[in-house]
Amino acid sequence: MMKGEEMKEIKIGMLGFGTVGTGVVRVLRENEREITAKAGVKLTLKSVLVRDAKKERPYMEGLHLTENVDEILNDEEIDIVIELLGGIHPAREYMLVAMEKGKNVVTANKDVVAQFGKDMFEAMEKYGVDFHFEASVGGGIPIVMPLKQCLTANRVTEIMGIINGTTNYMLSQMSENGSDYDSVLKEAQAKGYAEANPAADVEGLDAARKIAILASIAFNTRIRFEDVSVEGITKVTPEDIEYAKALGYVVKLLAIGRDCGEAGVDVRVHPVFLPKAHPLASVNDVYNAIFVRGNAIGEAMFYGRGAVAMAARTPGSSSTRRRT
Template identity: 50%
Template structure:
C-alpha cells in the first residue's frame, strides 16, 4: 500500500444502499485499502435528515449541506446514491468541475443526462464509474467496457428489473393474476407503494439505454427506448405461453439491425424454456450478451438490494482509487460509432396474436388473408372452440413492428373478430 497517499471519499445520500456502502467500507477497510493501494477514508456523508437512525455509521460524518461535500478540497471521490435527477445532476457536475471522480448508481440520471456527465468527466480528466446503475451486483458494465472491447457485440438482452421478474415468475409457477402477485410483491418489499416505474418498464428502459450505448459505442438516451410494461399481462397469456413451452419475461433488448442501426426496447417477451434467461426466477436479474467472437455469455445474480448494490459500488471505489493513486483514469466514454436509432416500426421480431373470433367456416381463411395482405407470414395457428366463439392463436414468422401494427388494426376491424385479446413478442430463431 502506498505510504504517501490517502483517498478521501464523500457520499451523497445514505439510504438502503448508502448505508451498506458506508458499513462495508468501514468493516472491510483494511482489505479494500490494500487493494486500492491507499488508505480509503470516508470523510463526509450528505443526507436530508441528520437525525435519522443509521446504525453502525459514525454520526460525525453526516451533514445536510451537500455542497460542502462537493467543495471539500480534500475529498477525491464522490459516491452518489441519493437518486433522482435534481439535485443529483448539478451536484455531480459540480464535483467533476472540482476535479473529483464520481461513482454513481443513478440509472435514471445516466439514461437521461449521461452525455453531459461523460463529456464533463472527459474534459476534466476524471473518472465517472457506474457499475451499480445496471443489474445491482452483477458485473456487466466493466466486462462490456473492458473485457469485450476487442469484440463486436451484436445483441444484449436482459432481465434487469427484479420486481417484474418476481411477478411474472409467480404468475407462471402458480397461475395467479397480475394484481394479486403485485400486492404480494409490495408486502414483501419487492415493489414500491407506487410500482409504476417497475411494472411499466420505466426502470428497465433506463438500464436498456445505458447498456445500448455501451454495447454499440453510441449515445443512447432513455427517450430512444421503446417501452411496454407488464400490467396488461393476464393469467391467460401466461397459460398460453406454457402450452408453447415458453415463459413470459420483461426483456430489455438492444441489438444491431441489418443496416447497422440500434434497436433498443423494453417489452414482455415469450422466451423458450430452453433459453438460459427463462430459468431466471423471482427477483434475480440476468444479462445475456451475444458477440461475434465470444459467442453467447450470460451474467446472473441479485439485481438490487443494499448489500449487492454496495458490492458493485465498492468495486468501482477500488478501481477509481487505484487511478487516483497512479494519477491516471479508466476507460473513457466510447461513442465513436454514433449509430442511428432504428424506429420501433422498423424492428423485426416474431409475434403471438391471440384473438376471439366467430366459430364458423371460412374464418381461418379470412384471417390468413389479412396476414398475407400486410406481408406477415404465419408460422403456426391454433384454434380452440368456446361455444359460439373460438380462440385463435397465431404465431408469425419474423415481421416488422409496422407490419404487425397494420395487421392488428385490420384484424380488429373484421366482423368475425370479437376481440384482439393480446399481442406479444416471441424470442425465436427469426427475432
C-alpha cells in the same frame, strides 16, 4: 506497496444515506481489510450528505453527517464523491460541480446516466476525472466495465437481459404459484421489492433506462431513454403464463438491444415468450441476467441479484483502483 511505505488514504464524500447508502457503509466497514488489500489504498468515508443529520440511522457511528452539500463539494481532501440521491435534480448538478472541482464521481443513478450521460462524459474529459456508473444497471452484476474493457475486441451484435428484479420476481411468482398481477404486486411491495408507486418497474421504465445505458456502450452509440420502445407487465395475465407453459415457453420482461446494420440499433423493452431452453429462461425471483452476443466471444451471460441487491455493491473501489 513497498515494505515500510505509508498506505495512501482516499477520502470519500457520499450524497445520500438511504437503503443503498446504508449498504455502502456496511460493506466498507465489514470488508475493509479485503478492500484495502485489493485496492492498495485505505478508503475513508469522510462526510455524508443527509436531509436530517439528527435522525438515527444504522452504521452512523463515527460518521460525519452534514445537511450542506457544499461542505462535501468544496472539501479539497475528498477525492471521490458517491452520488446516491436518486432522481435527476439536484443529483446531476451536484455531480457536475464535483467533477469541476476535480473529484472522481461514482453513481447508481440510472436516470441521470440514461438522459444526461453525454453531459457527464464531457465533464469527465474536460476536468480529467473519472465518472463511473456500474451500479446504475444490472443490480448486483458487474457489466459496464466488461462491456467497455473486456469485450473491446468484439463487435457486439446483441445484448438482452432481465434487468429489473421487481418484475422478474412478480413474473416468477405468477408462473410458480398461478397468482394474478395484483396479488404479486402487493406481495412485492410487502417485501420491499416494489415501491408504493411501482410504475417505473412494472411499466418497464426502469429497464428502459438501463438498456439505454447498456446499448449505448455495447454499440458505441448514443441511445436515449426516449429512443427505447417500452411495454411493461401490467397486462400480463395468469392465462398468458399458462399458455406460454403449454407451448414450452416462459414469460419474461426482456430489455433488448440489437445491431441491425445499416438500419441502425433496435432497442426495446417488453414481455416475451422465451423458450425454456434459453439461458435467460431459468433466471427467476429477484435475479438479473444479461446475455451478450459478439462476433468473437460468441455468447456470454452475466448473472446476479437484482432488486434490493444494490446495497451490496461498493461504489468507489473500482475508481480507486484505476486512479491510484
